[in-house]
Amino acid sequence: MMQSAQQEEVGGQFHLLGTRRFAPFFVTQFLGAFNDNLFKNALVVLLTFHATGWSTLSPGLLANLAAGIFMLPFFLFSATAGQLADKYDKALLARAVKLLEMLIMLVAALGFWLHSLVVLMGALFLLGMHSTLFGPVKYAILPQHLREDELIGGNAWIEAGTFVAILAGTLIGALLAGTVDAPVWIAVGGLLVAGAGYLASRQIPAAPAPVPNLAVNLNPLSETMRNLRLARNDRVIFIALIAISWFWLYGALFLAQFPAYACSVLGGSESAVTLLLATFTIGIGVGSMLCERLSGRHLEPGLVPLGAIGLTVFGLDFAWVTHELAEISASTAASGQALGLLLQAPAVWRALFDLLMLGGFGGLFIVPLYALMQLRSLVEQRARIVAANNILNAAFMVFGALSAAAALSAGLSLAGLFAIAALANAVLAGVIHRLQPEYGAAMVRWLRRRAG
Structure with missing residues (x-):
């Protein structure tokens, strides 16, 4: 053993x-x-x-x-x-x-x-x-x-x-x-x-029920409200759920624009969409896998504000380079360009680097929050807390999709949409820090340990 x-x-x-x-x-x-x-x-x-x-x-x-x-x-x-x-x-x-x-x-x-x-x-x-x-x-x-x-x-x-x-x-x-x-x-x-x-x-080991005598309420509305109240009973958990849901809104907003981005901004074809998706996915994977090494195999709340900072910084830079690429695309009227031709432009590499970093810092942001939700939840309520998280995730993503659609329909450019999202991320990070200052204090302690 x-x-x-x-x-x-x-x-x-x-x-x-x-x-x-x-x-x-x-x-x-x-x-x-x-x-x-x-x-x-x-x-x-x-x-x-x-x-x-x-x-x-x-x-x-x-x-x-x-x-x-x-x-x-x-x-x-x-x-x-x-x-x-x-x-x-x-x-x-x-x-x-x-x-x-x-x-x-x-x-x-x-x-x-x-x-x-x-x-x-x-x-x-x-x-x-x-x-x-x-x-x-x-x-x-x-x-x-x-x-x-x-x-x-x-x-x-x-x-x-x-x-x-x-x-x-x-x-x-x-x-x-x-x-x-x-x-x-x-x-x-x-x-x-x-x-x-x-x-x-069939190979998953048994995971016994924590509350086998629980009476199941089949009314989705009343039970949804009950689950959300369960989550709100613990301030730390509820703030974590809000932060997780915001990440899914933020990430889904970027992902949903990739087809239009590849076509109208890059002037590329379907292969450009694949490249954008793959770059963001690799970033998420690398950032997620780095969490254990950076946290010392223990929950490290200090990675959350670090991830939020990266999501804002690289979101803003992605918006900036999107504006530059859109101007280039408008002047050349290029469309359906081959992937190799697209990659000859330095600005495209900068956009891809921003996406890679967005994914990476997103991984640093989200993994500790999920671990916090699991460790902080009472065993007999954990699955219902997760359910409350899923409800909030869905609500945030739908709101983000509708807001993005309305903004774009009103004439907002993709660059403007990304910039607003990144600034909103900064505002939310500030609100979370105000409500839960332990995140910021934990980041300072973590940075001091890494520097020492």
Whole structure:
């Protein structure tokens, strides 16, 4: 036992991938996030380029409708999901959710076979429900299986893995939509991924229910309010949830603009969108994985304000270089440029560096907050606290998307949008520091230790 602990110490956070306590769960959640984005993006691509074959609605409206339908279950079922994860063994819930995912892919196959947009949108709604049900399991199970000094590393793997899964699912979903002769093969691919996720979930060790006698309230509205009150009972937790939700708004706002950015600012093609996504994802992964090394394998709140500073600084620089690139693009009227030609411009490299740093500092910002939420929450309420976090995440992202759409429709440029977002990040960081000055004090202590 002592030798195993020594080996884990030497291996750092990478040893987790070799343990049954973590590896099967990591694979399960990775494949789930991958499958969500594979199906969702494949469907959006089909509706964008072949809209007339599915509906009389415009492609833009269909894409936004799909995004809204996928997010709706997070509002409707997060509170119920939190109760279920506190009441039942989380490993059993993970397996049940994976079985549900396989059934959803069969519904999707039926939708493609019948050429029914209604059935496909129903499958997308169910896939959103699948993600909603898995959310509380995803974060509440880690403290049950990992030691306290492993939580930073475990959360780092989860965050890095989630963003890589989003990127991979998005790219492969678009590829399948553009290459397969029959769309039903998209659902078949999703079914195979869901089956692999179920097999992985069967290896997750038991995670006994903390409150097996909990009476489940099926009223989503009253239970949502109850979950939010639970979170507000602890000021530290609630501020952490607000900060986490803000990060998802901030990150989603940048990600949502990448297609328009690649086309109108860079004058590039689909490969430019891929490059932007990949750069941001690599940044998130690197920043998340650095958290354990920088924190000494313990919760380090000082990384949160450091991450917030980086998110503001590089957000503002990204806005500035976006303004410069937009002027160049307007003067040259370039469009559909090859990736190699784009990379000859120094300003493009600066924009990519900013995106890499945005992702990296985002990882430093988000991982300690998730660990804080897990460690600070009472065991018997942890899953419901996670559910409250998911509700706030969804609300913030929807608000951010609507605000960005309204601002852009009113004539605001992409550069202006990014600048406002970065300044808002600075304001929020200041508010958090005022409400929770321990973050700033912890950063000063951490910097002194690193300097010494």
